[in-house]
Amino acid sequence: MIDLYYWTTPNGHKITIFLEETGLEYTLKPVNISAGQQFEDSFLNISPNNKIPAIVDRRPDDGGKPFSIFESGAILEYLSEKTGRLMPPDLRDRWQAIQWLHWQMGGFGPMLGQNHHFKQYAPEKLPYAIERYDKEAERLYGVLDDQLRDKDYIAGEYSIADIATYPWARLHERHGVDLKDLPNVARWLNTMAERPAVKRAYAKADTINTQATVSDESKAILFGQGRRK
Template sequence: MIEVYFTPTPNGHKVSIMLAETGLPHQLLRMNVLDGDHLTPEFRRINPNGRLPAIVDHDPIGGGAPLPVFESGAILLYLAEKSGQLLPADPRRRSQAQQWLMWQMASFGPMQGQAHHFIRYAPEGQTYPVERYRNETVRLLHVLNGRLAEAEYLAGEYSVADIATWPWARAVRAIGLALEDYPAVQDWFGRIAARPGVIAGTSVENPANLSSARPVLNEEQWSNLFGRNMLNAPAR
């Protein structure tokens, strides 16, 4: 059994989609980041970085003690290895899947995440960071569109790279961007949205950040959501 420390965000949905696609037995444990569930000493023994998602595999590859895995990209690779699915066997495609997975983890997720932060959460009127991160997200959408204009899926076949990228493509409308402006991305997005595993993996709970509304948070919730309280919380 795999325990999934889950919150309904693009990073959380990568894991719920992967588990629905592969059929690996699991249990979702819903974490509330506004309450600081991810900052407790217990959770930080699973993910020292105090972020979601994370998993604990009680029947890990290779046996032995339960294995905690953090960072959504590492979780996808672990589940691909465990299930023998969604990481291409062909070495060229396998490398492409790893490259686009790293691209999502290092660029498309973090840059867009900052755009969400400055557009929807930070005090209003900060034009420089809003433009910087929205423009960078636009640039990355052009990169994605270029790849998908030449290949049906990021690695030539459906893989962990698509599962990592799709929930973040879904989130761009909350920062005022439209997939219609990127036709190859839009076609790819529709193909993936129709997959039963993706429908099951995203029906778990709607992500908070698909809406462009500005959330109203009190001081404590803000500090929990953006990790500030982690500096005050004991690590162990």
Template sequence: MIDLYYWPTPNGHKVTMLLEEAGLDYAIKPVNIGKGDQFKPDFLAIAPNNRMPAIVDHAPAGGGAPVSLFESGAILLYLAEKTGRFIAQDVAGRAEVLQWLFWQMGGLGPMLGQNHHFTQYAPEKVPYAIDRYVKETNRLYGVLDRRLADRPYVAGADYSIADMACYPWIVPYEKQGQRLEDFPNLQRWFHAIAERSGTKAAYARAPEVNPDFGKTMSEEAKKVMFGQTAATRG
């Protein structure tokens, strides 16, 4: 059994997508980031960066003590290796998956996250910041579109954790100021993944955990989530 510390965000969806695709038994432990659950000591013991998702695998491969992990990319890689699925087993294929997984972790996620912040959540509109991150989002969409021009999935012929890492960040494309029709290869890939049973099952968990999923974030939640420092939170 795997305990998944989760809230329905793009990084949270990555992990439920893999768990559902792999058919692994898991139990969701909600981490309500709008109420500050990510700063509670018991969660910080698992995820010292006070960010979800995190997991505790109570039956790691080879036995032994439970394994806990934070950081969504590390979790995807761990689970792919645990199951022997969704990552190529040959050296070259594995390298393809890993470089695109790290591309998402280092670029697509952070840049689109800043897009979300300045276009959706910032208390005042900062034109330079909005323009900067909307344009960078567009550039990154272009990178994916070109990558997908001659292959069905990000790392090649097979669906992998690289696709699972990227997809949730593309879901709110309209809020990011993008049009999928401007990126036909990306659009084709996006709709193919949306139709997968694992994707549908993963996204069905979101309203189960957070009945307000998809609604506007409250001002109180914004205060909890944004602007914390080492002095104010653990």
């Protein structure tokens, strides 16, 4: 039913976790972003921003032709609506989940991505950039810890907000974040990691991308692209 164009990144993991949680039929279509496959015309027709993940719903609910969606947050909202799963039915609870999904999409993911980039991949270590994103990572993890203080899950019950946030938060060591002062995040991470669907999603990832290193060639593909003409 769902073709998932995917690579083993935090944003890619969001969608495999959702699909494993719901049991929705899907086919993985690996897109090796280190090899530049995201720039092939066949993929750009589905994801014009040349980013994974993207999906094609072969049986959309309107009964029409196959329907493609890009952007991981939009995909999660679409699949949640399609399945009626992982989104609270109550108005207030539903908007709790939606706003925390957007918090992840607009801040937690992009800022942590920059944090990791400037510490791990930048050819020149820029103290200002490293400090700026370290401080933002500290702030964002603190926001998450505060939200989880009296909740098992981010929006109260398990939802797409948790699915969106977990693949980034599990990389806290890369972000220079120590969980000793974030007990609620630590508890939540352990709970998420034990979910069978999460385990299945990461087990699939291990079979797809077996190359852990990033080469100079792949860096040029991943980080050196301007507008493509």
